[in-house]
Amino acid sequence: MTSYIKTDETGRLTAWAAPGFRCGDGEVEAVMPEDFDPGRLSDYVYQGGAVVLDPLPAPEEPERPGNTEQRLAAVEAELAAYKAAYEEGVREAWA
Amino acid sequence: MGVMIDIFRSLGLSDGQALRAEAASLTDTQLIERERCIPAFDPAKDYTGLPVGTPVQDGGQVWKLLQPHNAAHYEGRPADLRALWGLCHTKNPARAKPWMDALGTSGMYMAGECYRADDGTVYRALQDNLVHGAAALPSAWEVAE
Numbered sequence: 083m084t085s086y087i088k089t090d091e092t093g094r095l096t097a098w099a100a101p102g103f104r105c106g107d108g109e110v111e112a113v114m115p116e117d118f119d120p121g122r123l124s125d126y127v128y129q130g131g132a133v134v135l136d137p138l139p140a141p142e143e144p145e146r147p148g149n150t151e152q153r154l155a156a157v158e159a160e161l162a163a164y165k166a167a168y169e170e171g172v173r174e175a176w177a
Numbered sequence: 178m179g180v181m182i183d184i185f186r187s188l189g190l191s192d193g194q195a196l197r198a199e200a201a202s203l204t205d206t207q208l209i210e211r212e213r214c215i216p217a218f219d220p221a222k223d224y225t226g227l228p229v230g231t232p233v234q235d236g237g238q239v240w241k242l243l244q245p246h247n248a249a250h251y252e253g254r255p256a257d258l259r260a261l262w263g264l265c266h267t268k269n270p271a272r273a274k275p276w277m278d279a280l281g282t283s284g285m286y287m288a289g290e291c292y293r294a295d296d297g298t299v300y301r302a303l304q305d306n307l308v309h310g311a312a313a314l315p316s317a318w319e320v321a322e
Contacts, residue, residue: 164182167189168188170186172190173217175189176197
């Protein structure tokens with residue numbers, strides 16, 4: 083089965099047209115894998131007239147500031163600030 | 178975080194005002210249920226203008242004003258100034274406070290009132306006017322939980 087596709091400069095797919103349709107300017111006709119999944123377009127590359135699956139590496143987990151102890155300390159400090167604010171309001175109510 | 182601080186302060190203010198409006202009509206148990214809305218004792222505060230029954234928190238206990246006074250003129254805290262502050266007890270085992278000795282008739286445990294022993298056991302008074310805990314007078318107490 084062939085389809086028309088477009089790629090970026092590295093050959094990674096950026097557009098795909100279902101059989102019988104066209105992609106427009108810059109398109110090429112390529113042999114598609116049997117199990118092609120249009121939902122994973124950027125996981126495919128165009129190589130020598132055929133489209134092959136070449137998954138992108140999984141995005142790295144965004145780095146969180148500090149280690150667990152530091153995060154825990156930050157949360158505790160935040161809760162203490164809320165508690166102090168509440169107590170300040172109570173004091174004001176009874177002033 | 179600044180917005181949250183304002184929200185919590187407003188919440189404390191409204192909760193405190195609500196309790197202040199009805200504190201005089203509440204039982205000790207009801208006061209302790211709403212302990213978070215009770216201000217901490219302030220040794221520099223002038224309590225002269227506050228009504229009898231005004232509650233404060235101190236030393237892990239809740240106290241009610243017995244005699245309006247200026248705290249700045251007295252040495253000590255409510256636990257030391259028992260003629261000025263009355264000790265509150267609760268009948269809710271979940272809210273039980275540590276044992277506190279009565280002073281004369283002030284702070285005696287009445288039937289149904291609870292305290293939490295050092296080992297965490299909560300005892301409920303089976304009779305009025307108790308001045309001894311379960312260790313000294315086990316027949317007068319039952320384990321509440």
